[in-house]
Amino acid sequence: MPELPEVETVVRTLRPHVAGKKILKLRTVGTPCLVPESRSLEEAEGRVVAEASRRGKFIVLRLTKDRESDLFLVIHLRMTGRLMAYDRPESAEENWTENLCGRHARVFGLLGVSCADCALVFSDARKFGRLFLGTEKERADWSSWARLGPEPLDMGEEAFAGAITGRRAVKSVLLDQTVLAGVGNIYADESLFAAHIRPDAEAGSLSKARLRRLYRELKRLLLLSIEQCGSSIRDYQDADGNVGAFQNTFAVYGRGGDMCRNCRGKLKRVVLGGRGTVFCPRCQKT
DNA sequence: ACGCGTGCCTGTTGGC
DNA sequence: TGCCAACAGGCACGCG
Numbered sequence: 001m002p003e004l005p006e007v008e009t010v011v012r013t014l015r016p017h018v019a020g021k022k023i024l025k026l027r028t029v030g031t032p033c034l035v036p037e038s039r040s041l042e043e044a045e046g047r048v049v050a051e052a053s054r055r056g057k058f059i060v061l062r063l064t065k066d067r068e069s070d071l072f073l074v075i076h077l078r079m080t081g082r083l084m085a086y087d088r089p090e091s092a093e094e095n096w097t098e099n100l101c102g103r104h105a106r107v108f109g110l111l112g113v114s115c116a117d118c119a120l121v122f123s124d125a126r127k128f129g130r131l132f133l134g135t136e137k138e139r140a141d142w143s144s145w146a147r148l149g150p151e152p153l154d155m156g157e158e159a160f161a162g163a164i165t166g167r168r169a170v171k172s173v174l175l176d177q178t179v180l181a182g183v184g185n186i187y188a189d190e191s192l193f194a195a196h197i198r199p200d201a202e203a204g205s206l207s208k209a210r211l212r213r214l215y216r217e218l219k220r221l222l223l224l225s226i227e228q229c230g231s232s233i234r235d236y237q238d239a240d241g242n243v244g245a246f247q248n249t250f251a252v253y254g255r256g257g258d259m260c261r262n263c264r265g266k267l268k269r270v271v272l273g274g275r276g277t278v279f280c281p282r283c284q285k286t
Numbered sequence: 287a288c289g290c291g292t293g294c295c296t297g298t299t300g301g302c
Numbered sequence: 303t304g305c306c307a308a309c310a311g312g313c314a315c316g317c318g
Binding site for chain 1: 288289290291292294295296297298
């Protein structure tokens with residue numbers, strides 16, 4: 001599932017395809033995927049993609065037009081969403097009806113400088129993904145965006161240690177997008193293992209020193225994963241259809257019952273806050 | 287008010 | 303071998 005490193009990879013691979021190009025066509029296909037706060041996608045047509053960026057797990061395209069305020073196209077891939085760019089539009093039309101990705105197409109776009117030279121396809125087998133189009137002001141009024149916490153790569157040790165509080169399990173706090181934006185199940189489990197902290201430890205009970213350590217490990221793993229183009233479990237691919245490599249270095253995620261690479265003990269799988277959670281009872285204390 | 291549980295979805299997987 | 307229940311989980315929402 002796409003988390004911060006995967007979304008960052010999508011943005012990086014998408015950028016060269018779309019930057020500076022005019023949106024000639026942008027339409028939804030099939031099951032609606034726009035949030036209620038969104039404008040209709042047709043309003044993006046005629047605008048130029050000025051910038052592609054990431055905020056938490058959101059992909060953000062800034063769309064400009066002469067003398068009009070910018071519009072922002074914001075995309076959340078959720079579980080199985082894919083945003084793909086095809087440099088030959090006709091190949092996308094083909095895929096749209098032919099292959100698996102295309103079978104689940106939800107949004108179809110055509111971009112180009114003078115003529116259409118890039119097709120943009122958002123597909124999503126599970127239909128959890130969501131899109132938003134609106135002005136900066138409208139985006140600020142959209143609660144999913146407004147409530148986003150700080151970026152984990154930028155917030156720093158002290159702010160992180162100050163934010164991980166309360167009686168909830170530390171893993172639940174890591175996954176709370178209002179506390180910090182971008183961490184999902186993979187990087188929560190992996191960073192807790194790296195920092196030797198049990199996922200079910202009460203957040204507020206952890207010392208500042210241990211929380212600073214957790215922050216350093218989380219940041220290290222996020223950056224390492226970005227270097228390796230993210231983790232591909234089953235569905236994730238970048239905008240070019242390539243898979244990541246970070247899944248090969250997982251210490252705990254998806255390894256319940258397997259041997260701990262550190263102590264050779266058996267990794268334990270539990271359900272915490274409704275999510276599958278794997279940890280090493282011997283290496284991860286309190 | 288906050289924290290937990292549930293529903294949304296469908297492709298994949300594992301057990302019988 | 304084939305079928306079907308269980309599973310995967312981010313986020314919105316409802317309940318206590």
